[in-house]
Amino acid sequence: MKFRFTDEQRMLQEGAERFLSEHSPIEVARQAAMLPGGVDLALWARITEELGWQAIPVAESHGGLGLGLVELVVLLEATGACLSPTPFYATALSALALGTVSESDGQQHLLKSIAEGTIVAFAHTAAQPEWGPSGVAVSAMPSGDRWCLNGSARFVMCGAVAEYLLVAALFEDQKIMLFSVPSTHDGLSVSHRIALDQTRSMADLYLQDVVVDGAALLAVDWAEALANVLDIARIMVAAEQVGCAQRALDMTVDYVAERVQFGRTIASFQAVKHKAADMMLKVESARSLLYYAACTADSWMRGTERRGVLREAAAMVASSAGDTAFFVAGTGIQLHGGVGITEEYDIQLYFKRARALEAYLGRPDESREVIAAALLDTSEAGIHAA
């Protein structure tokens, strides 16, 4: 039992932090927000060419590095901390989704492309009534040996800059299927959305009689796999939340150390220190759960952990990291005082990101309900302490 990073993971973390502090300062996120797709493609090109992060979740047999969630979490904490405007999360999620489908030429081609730096976005839901399989709002109709797709998906991360989209669709109102569609396909329109969190790239997807051939169908009966992929996604989002919260804490501690009132830096007042202490307590606690959840996801992907345990881990960390990032960024604004609500100071960007991530894939209270149901509604306790 060594619940800490290996030397390799530590090196990955240090390398990422070094690279991002040089190439992805907060100004980069602010500037990318003005670009048409909301993504800094030059930065992404550098990452894919120099660092190869995109290959991490792709199996070695498909030209990737075949590393796990712990490594992804290391990197997502770092990118979350600088609101880095790249499609790293989006492509990693697509790679993991592709990892759940059986081997096919289409799947191999996409994985190989991701490993080489192609942007593939994941379009699974209209988020109504919820983010899971029941939110799928694209229908698939057979048309000879081809398929015809109609409907929409929303909250497609980095959708506007993707070359391919992985689209979840409903067949005969019950089976969930997974298709790959090139972004330039006839009948497909992708529209970039300006978000409340301006630094986050999101798109809506509309499909009107999008006719794809049989090879585009990657998976049938994909509902359970989709639920699993979303649980993994929640853990990845939690990593961004922890990174976001940590940076919001750091910038707040720096600010209160500079700000002088009553002849003292306000960092010396207990009213300020105690808030900062609460922020750190929450950040470290969420981080502990995050690393547990990442280890659990890796065990689950290796086939040595049950699905219920993955689900529990994802719900726990989504609840904890979601609340944490929102609390820390909100308290960060409070401790900044008046400048905290200005456009100029960065803490507001972290507040918006914290809110956006908290709402994405299910609110913290919804995650807690997942836990409550397992603890309280099953005939036998569905959740056991590890």
Add this chain to the structure above:
Amino acid sequence: MLLEFSQEDERFRDEVATWLTEHLIGQFADIRGRGGPGDEHHFVRERKAWERCLAEGGWTCLGWPEQWGGRSATIEQQVIFNEEYARAGGPGRLGHIGETLTGPTLLAFGSDDQKRRFLPGIRSGQAFWCQGYSEPSAGSDLSNIKTRAVWDAETALWRFYGQKVWTSLAHASDFIFVLARTDPKEKGHRGLSFFLLPLAQEGIDIRPIKQLTGTAEFNEVFFDGAACGADDMVGAPGDGWRVAMGLLDFERGVSTLGQQMLFQVELDEIICIARANGTARQPAVRQRIAEAHIGLRTLRYNSLRMLSGGEDGSLSREAVIYKLAWSNWHRNLGKLAMDVLGPDAELVEAGPYELNRLQSLFLFTRADTIYGGTNQIQRNLIAERALGMPREPRGDAAKE
């Protein structure tokens, strides 16, 4: 990053579990789950017998070096022992202070003579210790110690005058370690020394403090001429603060996982009640139960992270959050218990004031956020030590 215990460790777990199952029977069956915070005053005689039984089985002082009767157990093994101990319903450890505070302090700072005189008694479950730190005017400001130790040249003994307070289990202990002022000209953390004293002697008066639970596990300890020898001082005169602070570091460690097992038992009981009485269908209660579950799991991974901190077993920077985290969690659990119990929580089973376990939990957890460093002090420590924020200036009266 590796969360699983090794096969060798799992074998050790089986060994611990088997031994405990085979020995927590007969006279010891009645004390399963008894003792511990809020229940410390119960079954003292039986629990001391149990300590001796544990010692004979070789289960005390696992982390101590073999030279002193320990097993040089790894962090993992100590964690496993504590988990299995709690899982088996092992009674609150009366030997805890000796094993985890006095012992490590002597191993780090004590003389060979002190180790020879005091360690075997702790290891064998014969000698029980309590901690003489807090005083009426030295609570959060621990260095404001007024208890004096005066060198009596005639008898060649240190003599003690003053008062300690909040001394857990003093009434059930044989020895006390005392932080006392040996240099009256010094203030604050200078001029303090660290002593080892037997309690059964003239000049010591132990008075229990009755708590809001109606029970008494804390005490006041008055010193009026009580004595110890020159060789009962740990470290040199004036070293007391350094020794005491070293000791506080030993306090946060491997026992946290065992503590969490006890918390799990409490949470399970609350869940059981909620399912039975229908509160489990109330959305707000569901949220709080889920939060409690998540919080307890968080404590576990906080612990595992801090215990994995360094090869040498030293604690990581994040260890400083642990007290604040568990005490708040536990206090909230007490309130949750009351709300889940509903109106029945307001009624006491029997006179004069026999509380059930959850009522006692509710009331006693108000102490959790106070003893061992209040939440306010914990937040200062986090802000100052981990976040590097400046200290609050001291008041004039405390200026040195």
